[in-house]
Amino acid sequence: MTPAIELVDVYKAFGRTAIIHGVSLAIEAGTRQALIGPNGAGKSTLFNLITGKYPLSRGRIRLKGEDITGLRPYEINRRGLSRSFQVTNIFPRLSVFENLRCSALWSRGYGYSFWHLVENARDVRERAETVMEQLNLTARRHMPAGVLSYAEQRALEIGIAIAGGADVILLDEPTSGMSRSETEHVVQLIRQVTAGKTLVVVEHDMSVVFDLADRIAVLVYGEIIAHDTPSLIRANAAVQEAYLGVPQGAA
Amino acid sequence: MSRRYGVWIAAAAILAVLPHIVRTPVAVPVMSQMGIAVVFALSYNMLLGQGGMLSFGHAVYFGLGGFIAAHVLNLAGEGVFWLPVPFLPLVGGLGGLCFGALFGSFSTTRAGTVFAMISLGIGELMASSALILDKFFGGEEGITTNRVKAPTLLGLDFTTDRKVYYLIAFWAFVAAALMYAFSRTPVGRMANAVRDNPERAEFVGYSQRWVRFVSFCVAGLFAGVAGGLFALNYEILTAENMGLAASGSVLLMTFIGGIGSFFGPILGAIVFTFLQSMLSDYTGIWLLYLGLLFLATVLFVPAGLAGILMLHVPAWRAGRPGRLVGPYVVAGLLTLVAAVGVIGLLEMVHFVVSAPASRTTKRLFWVAVNVRTLWSWLAFAALAAAGALGFRWAAPRAAAAFAEASRPAEAR
Numbered sequence: 001m002t003p004a005i006e007l008v009d010v011y012k013a014f015g016r017t018a019i020i021h022g023v024s025l026a027i028e029a030g031t032r033q034a035l036i037g038p039n040g041a042g043k044s045t046l047f048n049l050i051t052g053k054y055p056l057s058r059g060r061i062r063l064k065g066e067d068i069t070g071l072r073p074y075e076i077n078r079r080g081l082s083r084s085f086q087v088t089n090i091f092p093r094l095s096v097f098e099n100l101r102c103s104a105l106w107s108r109g110y111g112y113s114f115w116h117l118v119e120n121a122r123d124v125r126e127r128a129e130t131v132m133e134q135l136n137l138t139a140r141r142h143m144p145a146g147v148l149s150y151a152e153q154r155a156l157e158i159g160i161a162i163a164g165g166a167d168v169i170l171l172d173e174p175t176s177g178m179s180r181s182e183t184e185h186v187v188q189l190i191r192q193v194t195a196g197k198t199l200v201v202v203e204h205d206m207s208v209v210f211d212l213a214d215r216i217a218v219l220v221y222g223e224i225i226a227h228d229t230p231s232l233i234r235a236n237a238a239v240q241e242a243y244l245g246v247p248q249g250a251a
Numbered sequence: 252m253s254r255r256y257g258v259w260i261a262a263a264a265i266l267a268v269l270p271h272i273v274r275t276p277v278a279v280p281v282m283s284q285m286g287i288a289v290v291f292a293l294s295y296n297m298l299l300g301q302g303g304m305l306s307f308g309h310a311v312y313f314g315l316g317g318f319i320a321a322h323v324l325n326l327a328g329e330g331v332f333w334l335p336v337p338f339l340p341l342v343g344g345l346g347g348l349c350f351g352a353l354f355g356s357f358s359t360t361r362a363g364t365v366f367a368m369i370s371l372g373i374g375e376l377m378a379s380s381a382l383i384l385d386k387f388f389g390g391e392e393g394i395t396t397n398r399v400k401a402p403t404l405l406g407l408d409f410t411t412d413r414k415v416y417y418l419i420a421f422w423a424f425v426a427a428a429l430m431y432a433f434s435r436t437p438v439g440r441m442a443n444a445v446r447d448n449p450e451r452a453e454f455v456g457y458s459q460r461w462v463r464f465v466s467f468c469v470a471g472l473f474a475g476v477a478g479g480l481f482a483l484n485y486e487i488l489t490a491e492n493m494g495l496a497a498s499g500s501v502l503l504m505t506f507i508g509g510i511g512s513f514f515g516p517i518l519g520a521i522v523f524t525f526l527q528s529m530l531s532d533y534t535g536i537w538l539l540y541l542g543l544l545f546l547a548t549v550l551f552v553p554a555g556l557a558g559i560l561m562l563h564v565p566a567w568r569a570g571r572p573g574r575l576v577g578p579y580v581v582a583g584l585l586t587l588v589a590a591v592g593v594i595g596l597l598e599m600v601h602f603v604v605s606a607p608a609s610r611t612t613k614r615l616f617w618v619a620v621n622v623r624t625l626w627s628w629l630a631f632a633a634l635a636a637a638g639a640l641g642f643r644w645a646a647p648r649a650a651a652a653f654a655e656a657s658r659p660a661e662a663r
Contacts, residue, residue, distance in 0.1 A: 077456045098440065098444075099444075
C-alpha cells in the first residue's frame with residue numbers, strides 16, 4: 001500500500017546549520033502517528049518541510065505516492081494534506097464561523113469564484129456548522145476569532161485544519177498550554193475528527209502520545225532514531241537514552 | 252434576507268427623490284460628485300479594508316479609466332463607432348480592469364510595505380507619463396470631451412445636470428451593489444482571510460497572491476467605472492486626476508468614513524465631498540481642515556465615522572439611545588466652541604500671511620475681526636482653551652452615559 005507521506009533522505013540546513021539530517025520516513029495511510037523528540041530536535045521544521053512552508057535542501061517528499069517536493073503550501077493542501085500550527089495561527093478578525101467556512105471553500109470546489117455568493121453555498125455552510133459543533137464553538141459563532149479564550153482558539157486551530165476534509169492531517173502540539181481536562185477534550189476531538197484518516201501529531205505530553213498513536217517516530221538532532229509501535233518505543237534503549245540521558249539498565 | 256434588500260431599496264428610493272428634495276442650484280452637481288466619489292472610495296476599500304492592501308496609487312485606475320472613456324466618447328461623437336453615452340462607464344471600467352490586471356500582476360506578489368511602495372511608484376510613473384505621452388493625456392491641459400455629441404439611447408440625452416445626476420446615481424447604485432456582492436463571494440471572503448493571515452490562507456488551499464490579484468483587478472475595474480463617470484460629468488480629464496493628490500484624497504475619504512464596514516467608504520465619500528465643495532467656498536485653507544479631520548480620525552477614531560455609528564448599535568438595541576442625547580449635545584457644543592477658537596486662529600494666521608497688508612479686518616463667523624489687535628487673537632485663543640477644557644470635563648460624562656446606555660437590556 002502506498003504510504004500517505006513518504007520522506008526520502010530529506011535534508012534541511014539554514015545557512016550552515018543543518019537541522020534535518022537525511023530523514024527517511026514512511027507514514028502508512030489510515031494510521032495515527034506521533035512525532036516526538038527533545039526540544040530543538042527539528043519536529044516543527046519537519047512539518048514545515050512536508051507542508052511546503054520551507055523548501056528542502058535535499059531529498060524528496062511524496063504525498064499518497066505523488067511527488068510534492070518544492071510545491072507551494074496551497075498546492076500541497078489541494079492534494080489533501082492539511083496542518084495546524086504550534087502557535088495559534090487563525091484569522092483573528094473573522095468570526096468563528098467565517099474562519100471555518102473559509103477553510104472549507106477550496107475543497108468544496110469554489111476556488112477563486114466571484115460568481116457564487118457564499119450565503120447560497122449550502123455545502124460549505126453545513127460543513128462549517130458541523131465542524132463548529134464538533135469543536136463546541138457553536139455558541140461563539142459570530143464572535144471574532146481573536147477574542148476567543150486560549151483553549152477555544154486552540155480548538156479553532158484544529159478546526160481550520162480539518163474543515164477542508166483533508167485525508168492527511170498534521171497537528172503541531174495541539175494540546176500545548178492546556179489544562180488536564182482541556183487536553184482530554186482535545187484528544188477526544190482529534191480521535192473523532194481523524195477517524196479513518198492519516199494523522200501525524202507532534203506532541204510533548206507522553207500520555208497523549210501513548211494514548212493516541214498507532215506508531216511513534218522519534219526525532220533526535222534531526223535524525224529519526226526509532227519508528228515503531230508504542231510498546232516497542234517504550235522499551236527502546238536509544239529512545240530512553242535520548243530522553244533520559246542514560247541507557248537502559250545503567251542506573 | 253428581506254431586511255438586507257430593504258436597505259438597497261431605500262437607498263435607490265433616496266437616490267431617486269433626492270434632487271427633488273434638495274433644491275438649491277449647486278446641490279445636484281455636488282450630488283453627482285458624491286456619486287462618483289462613492290464608487291471610487293468603495294473600490295479603494297476593496298484594497299484597504301477588505302484586502303489589507305494600502306495603495307498610494309489607486310487614482311491611476313480612476314484616471315486611466317477616465318481618459319479611455321473620454322477618448323472613446325470623442326470617437327463615438329465623431330461617429331467612428333456606435334456607443335451610446337449611458338454605457339460609457341463600462342468602457343472606463345474595462346480600462347481600469349485592464350490596467351489593474353497589468354500593474355496588479357506584479358504589485359500583488361507582496362502585501363504590506365512592498366505593496367504600498369510599488370503602488371506609489373506606479374502612481375508617480377503614470378503621473379510623469381501623462382506629461383510625456385501628450386497625444387493620449389493631452390499634456391498639462393488634459394483632454395476634453397462632449398457628452399452631447401455621442402449617440403443617444405432611447406432618446407435619452409444628458410443636457411442638464413439633473414439628467415447627468417440620474418445617470419451617475421444609476422451606475423453608482425449598480426456598482427455599489429456589485430461591490431457588495433463581490434464581498435460575499437468565495438474570493439471576496441478569502442480577501443478578508445488573506446488580509447488577516449496570509450500564511451494560513453495558503454494552508455487552506457488559497458494562493459495569497461491570486462486572492463490579492465483578483466481583488467486588485469476588481470478594484471481597478473470599479474475605479475475605472477468611477478473614472479468613466481467623472482469623464483461624463485466634467486467632460487475634462489487632466490493628469491491631476493490620476494496623480495498622488497487624487498490617490499491621497501480617496502485614501503482620506505475612505506479612512507474618514509471607516510474601512511471596517513462596507514458602508515463606511517460611502518459615508519466618507521459623501522462627507523468628504525460635501526466638506527470639500529462647501530469649505531472651498533468659504534476658506535482658502537480647506538485642505539488643511541480636511542487634513543485635520545483625517546488626523547483626528549486616525550488618532551481618535553481609527554474605525555471612522557461608520558465605526559462610531561456601529562458602536563451605538565448596542566445602545567440602540569437596548570432601547571436607550573435617548574439617554575445619550577443630553578451628554579452628547581453638551582460635549583458637542585463644547586467641541587464646537589473649541590473648533591470656533593481654533594478655526595478663528597487658523598483663519599487669522601492665513602489672513603495675515605496672504606491678504607494685502609493694507610487690510611486689517613476679516614469677517615469670521617459673521618463678525619468683522621480686526622487681526623491687528625491682540626484682543627481678537629486672545630478672544631479666539633480663549634474660546635479654544637475654554638472649549639477644550641470644557642470638553643475634558645464633558646467627555647468622561649458622555650463616555651459614562653455611553654457605557655450605561657450600551658448595557659444589554661435586562662431580561663424581563
